[in-house]
Amino acid sequence: xxxxxxxxxxxxxxxxxxxxxxxxxxxxxxxxxxxxxxxxxxxxxxxxxxxxxxxxxxxxx
Numbered sequence: 001x002x003x004x005x006x007x008x009x010x011x012x013x014x015x016x017x018x019x020x021x022x023x024x025x026x027x028x029x030x031x032x033x034x035x036x037x038x039x040x041x042x043x044x045x046x047x048x049x050x051x052x053x054x055x056x057x058x059x060x061x
Contacts, residue, residue: 014054018044025058 011024028051035045045051 017050018048025054029055
């Protein structure tokens with residue numbers, strides 16, 4: 001379980017097309033890092049263009 005920073009009450013969420021539900025940006029980043037680190041090629045996060053764009057936009061903030 002990832003602990004969210006205390007400064008955020010409600011993290012930004014978006015509708016993830018790969019999972020078909022609303023998830024937070026932090027959950028997206030965590031899933032992407034886990035997929036890459038553990039080499040789980042069966043997860044949709046590995047080649048997710050939507051997540052890539054959202055993570056990039058968040059990094060620019």
